[in-house]
Amino acid sequence: MTIAIQRLSTGDADFPAQLKTLLAFEAAADDNIERTVAAILGDVKTRGDAAVVDYSNRFDHLSVASMADLELSRDELEKALAGLPAERRAALEAAAQRVRAYHEKQRLDGWSYTEADGTLLGQMITPLDRVGLYVPGGKAAYPSSVLMNAIPAKVAGVKELIMVVPTPGGEHNQLVLAAACLAGVDRVFTIGGAQAVGALAYGTESVPQVDKIVGPGNAYVATAKRRVFGIVGIDMVAGPSEILVVSDGTGNPDWVAMDLFSQAEHDELAQSILICIDAAFIERVQASIEKLLPTMPRQEVIRTSLSNRGAFILVRDMDEAVAIANRVAPEHLELALDNPDPWVEKIHHAGAIFIGHYTSESLGDYCAGPNHVLPTSGSARFSSPLGVYDFQKRTSLIKVSQAGAQTLGRIASTLAHGEGLPAHAKSAEFRLAD
Ligand SMILES: NC(=O)c1ccc[n+]([C@@H]2O[C@H](COP(=O)([O-])OP(=O)(O)OC[C@H]3O[C@@H](n4cnc5c(N)ncnc54)[C@H](O)[C@@H]3O)[C@@H](O)[C@H]2O)c1
Numbered sequence: 001m002t003i004a005i006q007r008l009s010t011g012d013a014d015f016p017a018q019l020k021t022l023l024a025f026e027a028a029a030d031d032n033i034e035r036t037v038a039a040i041l042g043d044v045k046t047r048g049d050a051a052v053v054d055y056s057n058r059f060d061h062l063s064v065a066s067m068a069d070l071e072l073s074r075d076e077l078e079k080a081l082a083g084l085p086a087e088r089r090a091a092l093e094a095a096a097q098r099v100r101a102y103h104e105k106q107r108l109d110g111w112s113y114t115e116a117d118g119t120l121l122g123q124m125i126t127p128l129d130r131v132g133l134y135v136p137g138g139k140a141a142y143p144s145s146v147l148m149n150a151i152p153a154k155v156a157g158v159k160e161l162i163m164v165v166p167t168p169g170g171e172h173n174q175l176v177l178a179a180a181c182l183a184g185v186d187r188v189f190t191i192g193g194a195q196a197v198g199a200l201a202y203g204t205e206s207v208p209q210v211d212k213i214v215g216p217g218n219a220y221v222a223t224a225k226r227r228v229f230g231i232v233g234i235d236m237v238a239g240p241s242e243i244l245v246v247s248d249g250t251g252n253p254d255w256v257a258m259d260l261f262s263q264a265e266h267d268e269l270a271q272s273i274l275i276c277i278d279a280a281f282i283e284r285v286q287a288s289i290e291k292l293l294p295t296m297p298r299q300e301v302i303r304t305s306l307s308n309r310g311a312f313i314l315v316r317d318m319d320e321a322v323a324i325a326n327r328v329a330p331e332h333l334e335l336a337l338d339n340p341d342p343w344v345e346k347i348h349h350a351g352a353i354f355i356g357h358y359t360s361e362s363l364g365d366y367c368a369g370p371n372h373v374l375p376t377s378g379s380a381r382f383s384s385p386l387g388v389y390d391f392q393k394r395t396s397l398i399k400v401s402q403a404g405a406q407t408l409g410r411i412a413s414t415l416a417h418g419e420g421l422p423a424h425a426k427s428a429e430f431r432l433a434d
């Protein structure tokens with residue numbers, strides 16, 4: 001069966017309008033979800049543990065009596081790690097080691113300088129005290145996301161990392177627990193959805209209140225995170241996965257087809273786009289898609305994603321390809337080019353750039369080292385991958401010498417009078433020598 005993937009060409013007069021439609025994705029605001037989440041959060045705020053237990057029993061089909069049944073012991077996490085088949089354990093450890101090494105480079109350090117009159121100015125960096133990590137557990141479990149969220153937090157020096165993961169029907173995903181153990185997660189509660197976000201944001205008798213909640217989740221989780229923002233910090237509200245491949249017609253079309261599949265298989269709403277300067281190569285990728293799709297276990301998800309949100313864009317040259325890539329500002333951008341290096345610095349908007357034919361996006365998802373939590377839906381125009389800096393805060397330092405108080409005091413006094421704030425002016429003036 002032919003898979004109908006939208007074809008666009010920059011040579012067409014209506015290309016700008018077509019591109020706009022292709023990129024016009026907004027997570028549908030759902031009043032029912034808003035109402036449900038508001039009610040759950042309110043209940044968790046009022047009734048604490050009892051509410052969390054009730055919702056966990058209802059939504060995750062459990063029958064537990066108290067929160068004590070919903071916390072895993074250190075022993076259970078260690079058993080999960082010890083029980084992994086050797087090959088899986090080695091892969092998990094190799095990925096964790098590479099992700100840690102990369103993120104070590106991101107740690108921000110404080111700085112200060114002293115002016116001629118002895119006044120010291122600087123910036124102090126402190127880690128967040130306590131962070132909540134949401135790990136989705138409904139339809140699919142992602143141990144790699146445990147590493148990508150927990151390791152930067154630990155590298156930043158976060159003192160306590162509390163993980164929540166729903167376990168529908170009481171099933172514990174051993175690879176998720178092993179990843180938590182390896183990444184140094186401190187406590188794990190088997191709770192999910194809006195009730196878990198509420199427990200982390202407000203604190204309950206058992207779940208400590210955190211300072212920031214990170215990690216992806218479904219519409220209930222995303223809505224709850226948006227609602228508790230302000231009481232706690234949040235990382236970002238990630239949309240469906242995206243990949244954009246820029247091709248000059250070189251390389252293997254099977255590789256490109258599978259790279260497009262790799263993000264399409266996440267979600268029917270995922271977006272996979274190929275921009276290419278060579279019409280014949282686009283046809284070869286289409287043929288590869290037809291050939292390879294029947295071999296894929298998640299072919300229905302891939303088919304839906306490619307036909308609803310996928311696209312092939314034929315461009316006249318590489319400059320046009322790069323301009324459109326920057327307009328899309330994709331989560332993942334592959335430069336599938338024989339000579340990719342000169343083009344890297346022309347890409348200004350992308351969550352991550354995968355350079356050259358051997359750099360499949362999937363290596364970044366698991367083990368290259370950089371974080372796989374990346375800005376989606378064009379937000380790479382103004383935001384960055386999750387990193388150590390998301391778990392560090394900056395505090396300004398000001399230590400004014402007696403001499404400095406004279407110079408600064410006169411400036412501050414003048415400006416304070418200008419603003420009509422006499423107490424500000426006086427507090428500076430009191431420190432002026434007569
Ligand atoms: N961007 C990324 O890096 C990334 C990584 C992993 C997962 N994801 C996304 O995370 C999401 C995971 O979703 P999921 O559902 O599998 O797991 P989830 O853990 O996010 O949600 C499961 C919870 O949703 C709540 N829920 C379900 N139905 C409900 C209802 N009718 N009323 C109230 N609450 C309800 C329940 O409490 C349940 O425990 C997917 O959208 C996936 O694409 C994104």
Ligand SMILES: N[C@H](CO)Cc1c[nH]c[nH+]1
Pocket residue numbers: 142144145241242331365372373374
């Ligand atoms: N590609 C996803 C983020 O867009 C992350 C992931 C986890 N496992 C596989 N992939």
Ligand SMILES: [Zn+2]
Pocket residue numbers: 241262263266365
């Ligand atoms: Zn992925």
